[in-house]
Amino acid sequence: MSEASVEVPRFAVVGRVNKGKSSIIASLIENDAVKISPRPGTTTECVRYDVEVDGRVLFSVIDTPGFEDAPRALHWIKQREVTAADRVQRVHEFVDAFEGTEDFVEERRLLRPILDGAAILYVVNGDEPYRKNYETEMEVLRYTGQPAMALINRSGSGEHIEDWRRALDQYFKLVRLFDAHAVTWEERRKLLQAFATLQPSWERPIVEAVDALRAQEEHRRYQVANIISDMLVDALTLHLTFVLPDERALPHERSRLEREFHDKLRNIEKKAHRKIATVYLHRLDDWSPETEIELESHDDLFAKETWDVMGLSPRALLTLTTLTGAAAGGAVDAAVGFASVFAGTVLGGLGGLGVGIYELTRRFASASNVTDQAVSALKNRKDGYRVRVGPHPSLNFPFVLLARALDHFDRIQAWAHARKELPAPSESGAQILDALDTSMRRRLGKAFSKIQKKYRDVPRDTRSELRELVHEIVTDHAKSLRFR
DSSP states (O other), X not given: OOGGGSOOOEEEEEOXXXXXXXXXXXXXXXXXXXXXXXXXXXXXXXXXXXXXXXXXXXXXXXXXXXXXXXXXXXXXXXXXXXXXXXXXXXXXXXXXXXTTSSSSHHXXXXXXXXXXXXXXXXXXXXTSOOOXXXXXXXXXXXXXXXXXXXXXXXXXXXXXXXXXXXXXXXTOSEEEEEOTTSOOHHHHHHHHXXXXXXXXXXXXXXXXXXXXXXXXXXXXXXXXXXXXXXXXXXXXXXXEEEEESSGGGHHHHHHHHHHHHHHHHHXXXXXXXXXXXXXXTOOOTTXXXXXXXXXXXXXXTTOHHHHHHHSOOHHHXXXXXXXXXXXXXXXXXXXXXXXXXXXXXXXXXXXXXXXXXXXXXXXXXXXXXXOTTXXXXXXXXXXXXXXXXXXXXXXXXXXXXXXXXXXXXXXXXXXXXXXXXXXXXXXXXXXXXHTSOHHHHXXXXXXXXXHHHTTTSOOHHHHHHHHHHHHHHHHHHHHHHTTO
Protein backbone atom coordinates (compact mmCIF):
# COMPACT_ATOMS: atom_id res chain seq x y z
CA MET A 1 0.00 0.00 0.00
CA SER A 2 1.48 3.36 -1.00
CA GLU A 3 1.83 6.18 1.51
CA ALA A 4 -0.76 8.22 -0.36
CA SER A 5 -3.34 5.44 -0.03
CA VAL A 6 -2.97 5.01 3.74
CA GLU A 7 -6.21 6.12 5.39
CA VAL A 8 -5.93 8.98 7.84
CA PRO A 9 -7.63 7.95 11.12
CA ARG A 10 -10.64 10.08 12.00
CA PHE A 11 -12.38 10.31 15.35
CA ALA A 12 -15.76 11.91 16.04
CA VAL A 13 -16.01 13.14 19.62
CA VAL A 14 -19.64 12.70 20.70
CA GLY A 15 -21.56 13.38 23.89
CA ARG A 16 -23.90 15.73 25.62
CA VAL A 17 -23.11 19.39 25.88
CA ASN A 18 -20.92 20.53 28.73
CA LYS A 19 -19.39 17.12 29.42
CA GLY A 20 -15.86 17.98 28.34
CA LYS A 21 -15.84 17.16 24.61
CA SER A 22 -14.14 20.37 23.51
CA SER A 23 -11.71 20.25 26.43
CA ILE A 24 -10.63 16.73 25.50
CA ILE A 25 -10.15 17.78 21.89
CA ALA A 26 -8.15 20.87 22.85
CA SER A 27 -5.75 18.78 24.96
CA LEU A 28 -5.56 15.91 22.50
CA ILE A 29 -4.68 18.03 19.47
CA GLU A 30 -2.91 20.86 21.37
CA ASN A 31 -5.07 23.61 19.96
CA ASP A 32 -6.15 26.55 22.12
CA ALA A 33 -8.51 27.67 19.35
CA VAL A 34 -11.09 25.01 20.29
CA LYS A 35 -14.11 26.74 21.81
CA ILE A 36 -14.44 25.81 25.47
CA SER A 37 -17.26 27.24 27.54
CA PRO A 38 -19.24 26.35 30.66
CA ARG A 39 -22.44 27.30 28.80
CA PRO A 40 -24.37 24.56 26.99
CA GLY A 41 -24.45 24.60 23.23
CA THR A 42 -20.96 25.95 22.57
CA THR A 43 -20.39 23.43 19.79
CA THR A 44 -23.24 23.83 17.28
CA GLU A 45 -21.47 22.61 14.16
CA CYS A 46 -19.07 19.79 13.42
CA VAL A 47 -15.52 21.12 13.33
CA ARG A 48 -12.68 19.01 12.00
CA TYR A 49 -9.16 19.43 13.40
CA ASP A 50 -6.21 17.88 11.58
CA VAL A 51 -3.15 17.03 13.64
CA GLU A 52 -0.14 17.65 11.44
CA VAL A 53 3.62 17.24 11.73
CA ASP A 54 5.84 18.64 8.96
CA GLY A 55 2.77 19.29 6.80
CA ARG A 56 1.56 15.68 6.97
CA VAL A 57 -1.84 14.91 8.56
CA LEU A 58 -1.42 12.22 11.21
CA PHE A 59 -5.05 11.96 12.31
CA SER A 60 -8.20 14.06 12.48
CA VAL A 61 -10.53 14.80 15.37
CA ILE A 62 -14.08 16.01 14.76
CA ASP A 63 -15.90 18.04 17.38
CA THR A 64 -19.64 17.38 17.16
CA PRO A 65 -22.74 18.97 18.72
CA GLY A 66 -24.61 17.06 21.40
CA PHE A 67 -27.71 14.94 20.86
CA GLU A 68 -30.94 16.88 20.64
CA ASP A 69 -33.59 14.17 20.90
CA ALA A 70 -31.90 10.76 20.97
CA PRO A 71 -35.00 8.81 22.22
CA ARG A 72 -37.15 9.98 19.31
CA ALA A 73 -34.34 9.32 16.81
CA LEU A 74 -33.85 5.80 18.14
CA HIS A 75 -37.60 5.17 17.99
CA TRP A 76 -37.70 6.23 14.31
CA ILE A 77 -34.83 3.89 13.47
CA LYS A 78 -36.18 0.90 15.43
CA GLN A 79 -39.59 1.16 13.79
CA ARG A 80 -37.96 0.43 10.44
CA GLU A 81 -35.48 -2.17 11.65
CA VAL A 82 -35.88 -5.75 10.40
CA THR A 83 -32.65 -7.42 11.57
CA ALA A 84 -29.37 -6.32 13.15
CA ALA A 85 -27.82 -6.43 9.69
CA ASP A 86 -30.16 -3.58 8.63
CA ARG A 87 -29.20 -1.16 11.37
CA VAL A 88 -26.43 0.77 9.61
CA GLN A 89 -28.68 1.22 6.56
CA ARG A 90 -31.54 2.40 8.77
CA VAL A 91 -29.27 5.08 10.30
CA HIS A 92 -28.31 6.25 6.80
CA GLU A 93 -32.00 6.44 5.92
CA PHE A 94 -32.70 8.41 9.10
CA VAL A 95 -30.10 11.06 8.20
CA ASP A 96 -31.33 11.28 4.60
CA ALA A 97 -35.02 11.37 5.52
CA PHE A 98 -34.77 14.58 7.51
CA GLU A 99 -32.28 16.38 5.26
CA GLY A 100 -33.42 19.96 4.67
CA THR A 101 -35.88 19.93 7.56
CA GLU A 102 -35.77 21.40 11.06
CA ASP A 103 -36.03 17.95 12.67
CA PHE A 104 -33.07 16.14 14.23
CA VAL A 105 -30.61 18.85 13.17
CA GLU A 106 -28.02 17.98 15.81
CA GLU A 107 -28.35 14.21 15.34
CA ARG A 108 -27.80 14.53 11.59
CA ARG A 109 -24.75 16.74 12.09
CA LEU A 110 -23.03 14.38 14.50
CA LEU A 111 -23.96 11.19 12.61
CA ARG A 112 -22.69 12.27 9.19
CA PRO A 113 -18.93 12.05 9.94
CA ILE A 114 -19.49 8.72 11.71
CA LEU A 115 -21.35 7.26 8.75
CA ASP A 116 -18.52 8.55 6.55
CA GLY A 117 -16.03 6.38 8.46
CA ALA A 118 -15.02 8.19 11.65
CA ALA A 119 -14.55 6.14 14.81
CA ILE A 120 -16.56 7.21 17.85
CA LEU A 121 -15.16 8.75 21.05
CA TYR A 122 -18.11 9.02 23.41
CA VAL A 123 -17.42 11.45 26.26
CA VAL A 124 -19.12 11.45 29.65
CA ASN A 125 -18.46 13.31 32.89
CA GLY A 126 -17.38 10.99 35.71
CA ASP A 127 -18.30 13.63 38.27
CA GLU A 128 -22.02 13.34 37.45
CA PRO A 129 -24.34 10.40 38.19
CA TYR A 130 -25.09 7.86 35.49
CA ARG A 131 -28.66 8.06 34.17
CA LYS A 132 -30.59 5.51 32.13
CA ASN A 133 -31.51 8.11 29.49
CA TYR A 134 -27.89 8.08 28.27
CA GLU A 135 -28.54 4.59 26.92
CA THR A 136 -30.58 5.85 23.96
CA GLU A 137 -27.58 7.90 22.78
CA MET A 138 -25.25 4.93 23.13
CA GLU A 139 -27.74 2.72 21.33
CA VAL A 140 -27.97 5.11 18.36
CA LEU A 141 -24.17 5.18 18.16
CA ARG A 142 -24.01 1.38 18.31
CA TYR A 143 -26.45 1.18 15.38
CA THR A 144 -23.92 3.00 13.17
CA GLY A 145 -21.66 -0.05 13.26
CA GLN A 146 -18.53 2.10 13.68
CA PRO A 147 -15.78 1.18 16.17
CA ALA A 148 -16.28 3.11 19.38
CA MET A 149 -14.44 4.03 22.55
CA ALA A 150 -15.80 5.78 25.64
CA LEU A 151 -13.81 8.41 27.54
CA ILE A 152 -14.73 9.20 31.13
CA ASN A 153 -13.65 12.76 31.81
CA ARG A 154 -12.28 12.85 35.36
CA SER A 155 -11.85 16.59 35.80
CA GLY A 156 -13.26 16.68 39.32
CA SER A 157 -13.97 14.24 42.14
CA GLY A 158 -14.82 11.36 39.80
CA GLU A 159 -17.12 9.86 42.42
CA HIS A 160 -19.38 8.23 39.80
CA ILE A 161 -16.65 6.76 37.59
CA GLU A 162 -17.30 3.13 38.53
CA ASP A 163 -21.02 3.38 37.74
CA TRP A 164 -20.18 4.86 34.37
CA ARG A 165 -17.58 2.20 33.68
CA ARG A 166 -20.00 -0.67 34.34
CA ALA A 167 -22.59 0.85 32.00
CA LEU A 168 -20.17 1.87 29.25
CA ASP A 169 -18.51 -1.55 29.16
CA GLN A 170 -21.77 -2.92 27.76
CA TYR A 171 -21.77 -0.56 24.78
CA PHE A 172 -18.13 0.14 23.89
CA LYS A 173 -15.10 -1.95 23.00
CA LEU A 174 -12.83 0.29 25.09
CA VAL A 175 -13.43 2.54 28.09
CA ARG A 176 -10.68 4.91 29.24
CA LEU A 177 -10.26 7.63 31.88
CA PHE A 178 -8.99 10.96 30.57
CA ASP A 179 -8.41 14.21 32.48
CA ALA A 180 -8.44 16.91 29.82
CA HIS A 181 -7.14 19.50 32.29
CA ALA A 182 -4.09 17.54 33.39
CA VAL A 183 -3.20 15.43 30.36
CA THR A 184 0.44 14.42 29.93
CA TRP A 185 2.38 13.35 26.86
CA GLU A 186 2.27 9.74 28.06
CA GLU A 187 -1.53 9.82 28.37
CA ARG A 188 -1.86 11.22 24.86
CA ARG A 189 0.40 8.46 23.57
CA LYS A 190 -1.57 5.71 25.33
CA LEU A 191 -4.86 7.09 24.02
CA LEU A 192 -3.54 7.19 20.47
CA GLN A 193 -2.31 3.62 20.73
CA ALA A 194 -5.72 2.56 22.01
CA PHE A 195 -7.23 4.03 18.85
CA ALA A 196 -5.41 1.41 16.78
CA THR A 197 -7.35 -1.35 18.53
CA LEU A 198 -10.61 0.23 17.37
CA GLN A 199 -9.73 -0.09 13.73
CA PRO A 200 -6.96 -2.61 12.82
CA SER A 201 -6.43 -0.92 9.44
CA TRP A 202 -5.32 2.20 11.34
CA GLU A 203 -2.48 0.47 13.15
CA ARG A 204 0.20 1.66 10.72
CA PRO A 205 -0.84 5.34 10.62
CA ILE A 206 -1.32 5.37 14.39
CA VAL A 207 2.19 3.96 14.94
CA GLU A 208 3.53 6.59 12.55
CA ALA A 209 1.59 9.28 14.41
CA VAL A 210 2.99 8.21 17.79
CA ASP A 211 6.53 8.11 16.37
CA ALA A 212 6.11 11.54 14.79
CA LEU A 213 4.74 13.04 18.00
CA ARG A 214 7.57 11.47 20.01
CA ALA A 215 10.10 13.03 17.63
CA GLN A 216 8.27 16.32 17.95
CA GLU A 217 8.50 16.10 21.74
CA GLU A 218 12.26 15.52 21.56
CA HIS A 219 12.63 18.49 19.22
CA ARG A 220 10.67 20.67 21.63
CA ARG A 221 13.05 19.78 24.42
CA TYR A 222 15.94 20.70 22.15
CA GLN A 223 14.28 24.07 21.47
CA VAL A 224 13.66 24.66 25.18
CA ALA A 225 17.31 23.87 25.97
CA ASN A 226 18.42 26.41 23.36
CA ILE A 227 16.11 29.05 24.80
CA ILE A 228 17.42 28.46 28.32
CA SER A 229 21.10 28.49 27.30
CA ASP A 230 20.59 31.69 25.27
CA MET A 231 18.83 33.27 28.25
CA LEU A 232 21.74 32.38 30.53
CA VAL A 233 24.29 33.90 28.16
CA ASP A 234 22.20 37.06 27.70
CA ALA A 235 21.77 37.44 31.46
CA LEU A 236 25.39 36.74 32.36
CA THR A 237 26.74 39.18 29.77
CA LEU A 238 24.30 42.01 30.42
CA HIS A 239 26.09 45.22 31.41
CA LEU A 240 24.95 48.81 31.24
CA THR A 241 27.22 51.83 31.01
CA PHE A 242 25.92 55.23 32.10
CA VAL A 243 27.50 58.66 31.82
CA LEU A 244 26.94 60.96 34.81
CA PRO A 245 27.85 64.66 35.01
CA ASP A 246 30.52 63.96 37.65
CA GLU A 247 31.47 61.56 40.43
CA ARG A 248 29.28 63.34 42.97
CA ALA A 249 26.14 62.27 41.06
CA LEU A 250 26.72 58.54 41.63
CA PRO A 251 25.34 58.29 45.22
CA HIS A 252 22.12 59.96 44.06
CA GLU A 253 21.76 57.89 40.87
CA ARG A 254 23.01 54.53 42.14
CA SER A 255 19.59 53.08 43.06
CA ARG A 256 18.02 54.08 39.76
CA LEU A 257 20.89 52.65 37.70
CA GLU A 258 20.91 49.37 39.60
CA ARG A 259 17.11 49.10 39.39
CA GLU A 260 17.24 49.56 35.62
CA PHE A 261 19.88 46.84 35.33
CA HIS A 262 17.92 44.32 37.41
CA ASP A 263 14.69 45.11 35.55
CA LYS A 264 16.45 44.26 32.28
CA LEU A 265 17.51 40.94 33.77
CA ARG A 266 13.91 40.28 34.74
CA ASN A 267 12.81 41.03 31.19
CA ILE A 268 15.39 38.65 29.75
CA GLU A 269 13.89 35.89 31.89
CA LYS A 270 10.31 36.84 31.00
CA LYS A 271 11.00 36.73 27.25
CA ALA A 272 12.61 33.30 27.60
CA HIS A 273 9.61 31.99 29.57
CA ARG A 274 7.23 33.22 26.89
CA LYS A 275 9.30 31.51 24.20
CA ILE A 276 9.10 28.22 26.10
CA ALA A 277 5.29 28.55 26.16
CA THR A 278 5.16 29.10 22.39
CA VAL A 279 7.25 25.96 21.79
CA TYR A 280 4.31 24.01 23.24
CA LEU A 281 1.83 25.74 20.91
CA HIS A 282 0.05 27.85 23.49
CA ARG A 283 -1.74 30.86 22.01
CA LEU A 284 -0.45 33.57 24.30
CA ASP A 285 -2.52 36.57 23.14
CA ASP A 286 -2.50 38.89 26.17
CA TRP A 287 -1.46 36.13 28.57
CA SER A 288 1.86 36.40 30.37
CA PRO A 289 3.44 33.53 32.33
CA GLU A 290 5.05 36.10 34.61
CA THR A 291 1.83 37.57 36.01
CA GLU A 292 2.18 35.74 39.33
CA ILE A 293 5.82 36.79 39.59
CA GLU A 294 4.81 40.43 39.19
CA LEU A 295 1.92 40.23 41.64
CA GLU A 296 3.65 38.27 44.39
CA SER A 297 6.93 39.73 45.59
CA HIS A 298 8.22 36.42 46.94
CA ASP A 299 8.28 35.12 43.34
CA ASP A 300 10.50 37.95 42.12
CA LEU A 301 13.78 36.89 40.50
CA PHE A 302 15.82 38.70 43.16
CA ALA A 303 13.71 37.97 46.23
CA LYS A 304 15.57 36.28 49.05
CA GLU A 305 12.91 33.57 49.18
CA THR A 306 13.51 32.83 45.49
CA TRP A 307 17.23 32.34 46.00
CA ASP A 308 16.66 30.27 49.13
CA VAL A 309 14.36 27.88 47.22
CA MET A 310 15.67 27.93 43.66
CA GLY A 311 19.39 28.59 44.11
CA LEU A 312 22.14 26.25 45.15
CA SER A 313 21.92 25.34 48.81
CA PRO A 314 24.59 26.91 51.05
CA ARG A 315 26.33 23.53 51.33
CA ALA A 316 26.27 22.96 47.56
CA LEU A 317 27.52 26.48 46.87
CA LEU A 318 30.34 26.19 49.38
CA THR A 319 31.27 22.78 48.01
CA LEU A 320 31.31 24.14 44.46
CA THR A 321 33.50 27.16 45.24
CA THR A 322 35.82 25.11 47.46
CA LEU A 323 36.33 22.45 44.81
CA THR A 324 36.84 25.10 42.14
CA GLY A 325 39.42 26.88 44.28
CA ALA A 326 41.15 23.60 45.10
CA ALA A 327 41.28 22.68 41.41
CA ALA A 328 42.87 26.04 40.59
CA GLY A 329 45.37 25.59 43.40
CA GLY A 330 46.10 22.07 42.20
CA ALA A 331 47.00 23.47 38.80
CA VAL A 332 49.59 25.69 40.53
CA ASP A 333 50.98 22.67 42.41
CA ALA A 334 51.30 20.75 39.15
CA ALA A 335 53.05 23.69 37.48
CA VAL A 336 55.82 23.64 40.13
CA GLY A 337 56.14 19.88 40.09
CA PHE A 338 54.27 19.58 43.40
CA ALA A 339 57.25 21.17 45.17
CA SER A 340 54.68 23.16 47.14
CA VAL A 341 53.54 19.94 48.85
CA PHE A 342 49.93 20.67 47.80
CA ALA A 343 49.96 24.09 49.44
CA GLY A 344 48.28 25.48 46.33
CA THR A 345 45.44 23.00 46.60
CA VAL A 346 44.88 23.75 50.28
CA LEU A 347 45.07 27.52 49.90
CA GLY A 348 42.93 27.39 46.78
CA GLY A 349 40.29 25.39 48.62
CA LEU A 350 40.29 27.86 51.51
CA GLY A 351 40.05 30.72 49.05
CA GLY A 352 37.14 29.01 47.35
CA LEU A 353 35.45 28.56 50.72
CA GLY A 354 35.75 32.27 51.35
CA VAL A 355 34.26 33.04 47.94
CA GLY A 356 31.39 30.67 48.68
CA ILE A 357 30.58 32.40 51.96
CA TYR A 358 30.56 35.75 50.13
CA GLU A 359 28.39 34.34 47.34
CA LEU A 360 25.66 33.35 49.80
CA THR A 361 24.56 36.97 50.26
CA ARG A 362 25.26 38.53 46.85
CA ARG A 363 21.90 38.80 45.06
CA PHE A 364 22.35 42.23 43.48
CA ALA A 365 24.89 43.87 41.21
CA SER A 366 26.36 47.25 42.15
CA ALA A 367 27.05 50.38 40.13
CA SER A 368 30.72 51.34 40.05
CA ASN A 369 33.05 53.57 38.09
CA VAL A 370 34.47 52.13 34.88
CA THR A 371 38.09 51.45 35.81
CA ASP A 372 38.82 49.05 32.95
CA GLN A 373 38.22 51.84 30.44
CA ALA A 374 40.38 54.50 32.08
CA VAL A 375 42.29 55.24 28.90
CA SER A 376 39.09 55.76 26.94
CA ALA A 377 37.68 57.93 29.71
CA LEU A 378 40.79 60.13 29.76
CA LYS A 379 40.41 60.73 26.05
CA ASN A 380 36.76 61.69 26.47
CA ARG A 381 36.66 63.56 29.75
CA LYS A 382 33.97 65.84 28.36
CA ASP A 383 31.66 62.85 28.25
CA GLY A 384 31.40 62.94 32.02
CA TYR A 385 31.82 60.29 34.70
CA ARG A 386 31.31 56.78 33.34
CA VAL A 387 29.56 54.19 35.50
CA ARG A 388 28.87 50.54 34.72
CA VAL A 389 26.39 48.11 36.26
CA GLY A 390 26.97 44.44 35.51
CA PRO A 391 27.56 41.79 34.56
CA HIS A 392 25.89 40.22 37.58
CA PRO A 393 28.78 38.95 39.72
CA SER A 394 27.11 36.14 41.66
CA LEU A 395 27.93 32.52 40.88
CA ASN A 396 24.56 31.52 42.32
CA PHE A 397 22.61 33.87 40.03
CA PRO A 398 22.77 31.67 36.87
CA PHE A 399 21.84 28.62 38.94
CA VAL A 400 18.73 30.48 40.15
CA LEU A 401 17.86 31.37 36.54
CA LEU A 402 18.38 27.76 35.44
CA ALA A 403 16.23 26.33 38.24
CA ARG A 404 13.43 28.81 37.56
CA ALA A 405 13.54 28.01 33.84
CA LEU A 406 13.30 24.26 34.52
CA ASP A 407 10.43 24.84 36.95
CA HIS A 408 8.67 26.95 34.32
CA PHE A 409 9.33 24.17 31.76
CA ASP A 410 7.57 21.73 34.12
CA ARG A 411 4.55 24.01 34.36
CA ILE A 412 4.34 24.49 30.59
CA GLN A 413 4.49 20.72 29.99
CA ALA A 414 1.68 20.28 32.53
CA TRP A 415 -0.38 23.07 30.95
CA ALA A 416 -3.09 21.19 29.07
CA HIS A 417 -4.60 23.20 26.22
CA ALA A 418 -8.05 22.81 27.72
CA ARG A 419 -6.97 25.05 30.60
CA LYS A 420 -6.84 28.82 30.25
CA GLU A 421 -4.48 29.40 33.17
CA LEU A 422 -0.91 28.30 33.75
CA PRO A 423 -0.64 25.60 36.47
CA ALA A 424 0.60 26.76 39.86
CA PRO A 425 4.34 26.53 40.57
CA SER A 426 5.43 23.06 41.61
CA GLU A 427 6.35 22.15 45.16
CA SER A 428 9.64 20.63 43.97
CA GLY A 429 11.46 23.84 43.04
CA ALA A 430 14.15 23.27 45.64
CA GLN A 431 14.76 19.75 44.34
CA ILE A 432 15.58 20.80 40.77
CA LEU A 433 19.22 21.69 41.40
CA ASP A 434 19.57 18.88 43.95
CA ALA A 435 19.13 16.46 41.04
CA LEU A 436 22.38 17.73 39.49
CA ASP A 437 25.42 15.79 40.60
CA THR A 438 28.58 17.52 41.81
CA SER A 439 30.32 17.02 38.48
CA MET A 440 27.53 18.72 36.55
CA ARG A 441 27.46 21.64 39.00
CA ARG A 442 31.19 22.11 38.59
CA ARG A 443 30.96 22.01 34.80
CA LEU A 444 28.14 24.53 34.89
CA GLY A 445 30.02 26.73 37.35
CA LYS A 446 33.07 26.80 35.08
CA ALA A 447 30.97 27.65 32.03
CA PHE A 448 29.17 30.43 33.91
CA SER A 449 32.47 31.84 35.15
CA LYS A 450 33.95 31.87 31.63
CA ILE A 451 30.92 33.72 30.29
CA GLN A 452 31.03 36.29 33.08
CA LYS A 453 34.73 36.94 32.49
CA LYS A 454 34.36 37.17 28.69
CA TYR A 455 31.12 39.12 28.82
CA ARG A 456 32.10 41.51 26.04
CA ASP A 457 32.68 38.72 23.54
CA VAL A 458 31.82 35.20 24.70
CA PRO A 459 33.85 32.63 22.70
CA ARG A 460 31.82 30.37 20.45
CA ASP A 461 33.17 27.21 22.09
CA THR A 462 32.04 28.48 25.51
CA ARG A 463 28.52 29.08 24.19
CA SER A 464 28.51 25.60 22.65
CA GLU A 465 29.74 24.07 25.88
CA LEU A 466 26.94 25.66 27.88
CA ARG A 467 24.35 24.68 25.28
CA GLU A 468 25.43 21.03 25.46
CA LEU A 469 25.27 21.06 29.26
CA VAL A 470 21.77 22.55 29.25
CA HIS A 471 20.61 20.05 26.61
CA GLU A 472 21.79 17.23 28.86
CA ILE A 473 20.05 18.73 31.90
CA VAL A 474 16.74 19.38 30.12
CA THR A 475 16.71 15.86 28.64
CA ASP A 476 17.43 14.21 32.00
CA HIS A 477 14.94 16.47 33.76
CA ALA A 478 12.16 15.68 31.26
CA LYS A 479 12.82 11.94 31.63
CA SER A 480 12.68 12.19 35.42
CA LEU A 481 9.21 13.77 35.20
CA ARG A 482 7.84 10.62 33.58
CA PHE A 483 8.64 8.61 36.71
CA ARG A 484 7.38 11.03 39.35
